[in-house]
Amino acid sequence: MDDDAPEGQKKPKKRVRYLRDIDRRNIIKRIENGEKQAALAREFGVTRAAICHIKKNKDEILSRYNFLVKSAHDMDIAENFSGPSGVNMMVHEIRYNSVLLLMTMLRDSRSTGATFRRVAGRLIMILLEEALAIVGTLSMEVVTGTGHLYQGLKLKHQFCGVAIGAEGYPFLVLFHQMEPQAPQGSIHVEMAADRQGQQVWRLDHMDLPANITQHKILLFSSACSTGEVECKAIDVSRLNSPAIPGLISRRPGGTMFALTRLARTAPAAASLPTARGIRYMAPPRVSADSTYRFGLKLDDVEAQTEEEKASLNQLKAVLSLRNASQHELNKAQVSKAIETFQRFPGDTGSSEVQVAVLTQKILRSTTHAQGHKKDHHSRRGLIAMVEKRRKLLKYLRRKDLHKFRDVVAALGLRFT
Incomplete structure (x- = not known):
C-alpha cells in the first residue's frame, strides 16, 4: 500500500551523515573530557554506534588527523633534526x-x-x-x-x-x-x-x-x-x-x-610498489622418529667408522622423541608452528604466530576433552583459548585482510 501512496506523502529518505576528520577528533577529545556519547550523537547527527566506533578506533583517527595537520611542518629535515652549528649531521x-x-x-x-x-x-x-x-x-x-x-x-x-x-x-x-x-x-x-x-x-x-x-x-x-x-x-x-x-x-x-x-x-619519497602477499602453509606434524630433543639434527650427521655409527645410533635412541612425554611432543609441535609462521627469527609476538600457537594448543585440548568429558577445568581453558584466537583473528582481519585470509586458509579454520 505504500507504493500506491501519493508522491508527496512518501517518507523522505534519511541522508547519510559523513563526519570530517576534525569532527572525529573533536568527538574523541570531548569523550575524554567526560561528555556523554548519546549527547554527541544527537549533536553531530549520527548514531550511537558511530560514536562507539570512533572511540574504539581513536588511535588510528588521531594518527590520520595528525598526519593531515602536521605533514606540511614535518617535511623539513633540517628543522626536525637540527644539530650544532658547523657539524655535518x-x-x-x-x-x-x-x-x-x-x-x-x-x-x-x-x-x-x-x-x-x-x-x-x-x-x-x-x-x-x-x-x-x-x-x-x-x-x-x-x-x-x-x-x-x-x-x-x-x-x-x-x-x-x-x-x-x-x-x-x-x-x-x-x-x-x-x-x-x-x-x-x-x-x-x-x-x-x-x-x-x-x-x-x-x-x-x-x-x-x-x-x-x-x-x-x-x-x-x-x-x-x-x-x-x-x-x-x-x-x-x-x-x-x-x-x-x-x-x-x-x-x-x-x-x-x-x-x-x-x-x-629522502627529500622525495618514491611511489611504493605493490606489496607481495605472504603465502603460509600449515605447520607439519612433528615426527617422533626423525625429531630429536634440543632441536638437534642428528640425521644430517654422517658417521665415518663403525664405532661412530654405533655411538650415533645410541645417541639417537636417547634423544629421540619416541621416548618423549606428551608435554614434550606438544612443545615440539608449538615450536614447529612458530618456525612456520614467524616473520623473522625469534618472532613470537606477531598475530599470525599467536594464532598458529593457539591453534596447536586448541587441537591438543580438544583431543583431551573428547577423552575426558568430566574435566571441566580443561574445558574452560579450551573455551578461553578459542575466544582469544577469535579476537586475534578479528584484529588481523581488520589490520591486514590478505594476511588474514592466508593464515585462516593455511590453518584450515572457519571464521565468521
Missing part, C-alpha cells in the same frame, strides 16, 4: 675510548662467541644512547634531592624504533630495554624482478604501529652497503609518517655511497 661517528675498547674486542680473533655477543650488545647500547641525544634535545632545569637547581637536557621527540629486516632485530631488543613504552615495528624488503626484467627492491611485509605518525622514526640497520634496502625502508616509513627517519647502522665505515643515495632519496 649526515654521518655521526662515535670515537669515545669506551667505543674503541669495545671495537678492539670485537675485532680480536681470540674473542669467543659469547664475548662477541656481550660486547656487541654494549656497543649497540652506546650507539642508541648517542643517537637519542643527537636527534633532538631541549634544555631543562630540575631540582635535585638536596634542593639545588640542575641544568640538564630532555628529549624533544617521542621515538619509534623500526628494524630493517631480521638483521636489525638486535637493535630493536636493546631499544625496548631502553624505552619500554616506545612503539616498535619492522620493515622487510626483498629483491625482485620488474616487468622489464630489472632487479628492484620491493616491500615484502611490514609491521608498523597505528600511531606511528606521532613519533620520530629510528631505522635500525645492521650493515649499510649500497643503500637500496634503506631507501626502500625510508619510502615505506614516509608513506606511513611524515617525519624523516634517522638511520642507525653498526658499520658506518665505507658507506658514503649508500648515505649519498639516502640523502638524495
